[in-house]
Amino acid sequence: xxxxxxxxxxxxxxxxxxxxxxxxxxxxxxxxxxxxxxxxxxxxxxxxxxxxxxxxxxxxxxxxxxxxxxxxxxxxxxxxxxxxxxxxxxxxxxxxxxxxxxxxxxxxxxxxxxxxxxxxxxxxxxxxxxxxxxxxxxxxxxxxxxxxxxxxxxxxxxxxxxxxxxxxxxxxxxxxxxxxxxxxxxxxxxxxxxxxxxxxxxxxxxxxxxxxxxxxxxxxx
Amino acid sequence: xxxxxxxxxxxxxxxxxxxxxxxxxxxxxxxxxxxxxxxxxxxxxxxxxxxxxxxxxxxxxxxxxxxxxxxxxxxxxxxxxxxxxxxxxxxxxxxxxxxxxxxxxxxxxxxxxxxxxxxxxxxxxxxxxxxxxxxxxxxxxxxxxxxxxxxxxxxxxxxxxxxxxxxxxxxxxxxxxxxxxxxxxxxxxxxxxxxxxxxxxxxxxxxxxxxxxxxxxxxxx
Numbered sequence: 371x372x373x374x375x376x377x378x379x380x381x382x383x384x385x386x387x388x389x390x391x392x393x394x395x396x397x398x399x400x401x402x403x404x405x406x407x408x409x410x411x412x413x414x415x416x417x418x419x420x421x422x423x424x425x426x427x428x429x430x431x432x433x434x435x436x437x438x439x440x441x442x443x444x445x446x447x448x449x450x451x452x453x454x455x456x457x458x459x460x461x462x463x464x465x466x467x468x469x470x471x472x473x474x475x476x477x478x479x480x481x482x483x484x485x486x487x488x489x490x491x492x493x494x495x496x497x498x499x500x501x502x503x504x505x506x507x508x509x510x511x512x513x514x515x516x517x518x519x520x521x522x523x524x525x526x527x528x529x530x531x532x533x534x535x536x537x538x539x540x541x542x543x544x545x546x547x548x549x550x551x552x553x554x555x556x557x558x559x560x561x562x563x564x565x566x567x568x569x570x571x572x573x574x575x576x577x578x579x580x581x582x583x584x585x586x587x588x589x590x591x
Numbered sequence: 592x593x594x595x596x597x598x599x600x601x602x603x604x605x606x607x608x609x610x611x612x613x614x615x616x617x618x619x620x621x622x623x624x625x626x627x628x629x630x631x632x633x634x635x636x637x638x639x640x641x642x643x644x645x646x647x648x649x650x651x652x653x654x655x656x657x658x659x660x661x662x663x664x665x666x667x668x669x670x671x672x673x674x675x676x677x678x679x680x681x682x683x684x685x686x687x688x689x690x691x692x693x694x695x696x697x698x699x700x701x702x703x704x705x706x707x708x709x710x711x712x713x714x715x716x717x718x719x720x721x722x723x724x725x726x727x728x729x730x731x732x733x734x735x736x737x738x739x740x741x742x743x744x745x746x747x748x749x750x751x752x753x754x755x756x757x758x759x760x761x762x763x764x765x766x767x768x769x770x771x772x773x774x775x776x777x778x779x780x781x782x783x784x785x786x787x788x789x790x791x792x793x794x795x796x797x798x799x800x801x802x803x804x805x806x807x808x809x810x811x812x
Binding site: 415418419421422425426428448449452453456459460461462479482484485486490491492493495496498499500502503505506507508510511514515517518519520521522523524525526527528529530532544545548549550552553554555556557558559560561562563564565566567568569570572 | 636639640642643646647649669670673674677680681682683700703705706707711712713714716717719720721723724726727728729731732735736738739740741742743744745746747748749750751753765766769770771773774775776777778779780781782783784785786787788789790791793
């Protein structure tokens with residue numbers, strides 16, 4: 371197909387496709403004349419993956435390039451690819467040196483029995499989040515971490531099962547990308563829905579803030 | 592304090608502070624001369640909140656303005672503020688019209704017993720995520736939604752408890768911002784840590800992809 375059809379079928383504007391081609395996120399098409407190229411289904415598929423990472427995952431162009439590098443690596447390993455993808459999707463490392471926040475993260479990892487190097491992406495990101503919470507006067511925010519871990523563990527299991535049920539390494543690697551990037555976007559959307567549902571059910575309690583009266587409208591089962 | 596001290600204590604560069612002042616994200620300081628202003632602790636606090644939303648939450652300047660508008664609204668209501676904040680943190684609505692994805696979301700909401708209008712932010716974002724998953728050939732991604740909901744529900748409860756335990760409406764509103772923006776960033780970091788921990792434990796299984804042999808190294812309890 372021509373670039374116009376690639377654009378129509380992917381929903382990505384032609385100038386953006388040309389930008390992705392220049393940045394190496396999309397392999398070049400087959401040249402049919404000095405200034406025309408033909409693209410195949412494999413290009414459409416790759417373009418949709420790139421679009422998902424940029425638009426839903428909010429990944430930067432260089433992060434997308436890293437992730438695709440893991441996918442195209444001839445010596446690809448799923449574990450290594452998961453590391454690359456973790457680095458790309460983890461919240462930014464704010465570079466905060468906060469002793470208390472670091473101790474909170476260490477204590478949390480101890481409670482969970484998780485082995486984690488202080489230089490790994492999730493670790494630094496979490497220290498930054500807790501340091502920020504402390505800065506804005508929410509020290510007790512760290513109390514929420516164990517609940518997050520209880521929620522995150524079965525999700526990580528489901529992610530990994532999803533990946534391991536793939537028929538080939540290529541398919542599994544793509545499953546890591548889809549599971550991680552789309553999984554985080556889906557989780558954010560589901561949290562929004564859950565919060566709204568719950569705040570609707572507890573509306574009476576919300577409008578009665580500050581009083582310690584029992585919820586007059588108990589949540590439905 | 593002068594703007595230089597505000598910058599030093601917040602870690603936000605002076606030009607960025609001036610930009611936030613121009614954009615109305617930070618109230619003006621008290622003028623001490625035609626071109627010098629004095630800032631108070633309240634400015635430092637607001638600046639740290641803005642930084643958290645921009646750097647950790649990845650919110651756009653206009654989304655931050657909406658959220659702060661909810662905080663500064665004289666007729667503020669927690670439920671309304673939660674709506675505004677949900678809109679700001681929900682993944683983008685890709686504007687995809689995908690009948691199958693919409694049916695998947697409807698079926699999911701039915702199974703959960705959640706009441707949700709098709710125009711709400713989380714709903715449209717979720718349709719976009721599922722449509723994207725289908726486009727890249729991962730139809731069964733929708734199977735993960737119930738697990739996300741099971742994980743999201745206790746988190747939403749913890750968020751709301753956190754907010755309701757605040758002493759004043761102002762504090763509660765700020766709790767919504769902190770709980771939502773920092774909560775999403777913390778969850779993303781904890782998911783990264785959980786995935787790495789689990790993939791480390793299952794490493795043997797990962798390097799044996801494609802075979803259906805049982806995991807030779809069962810996960811530690």
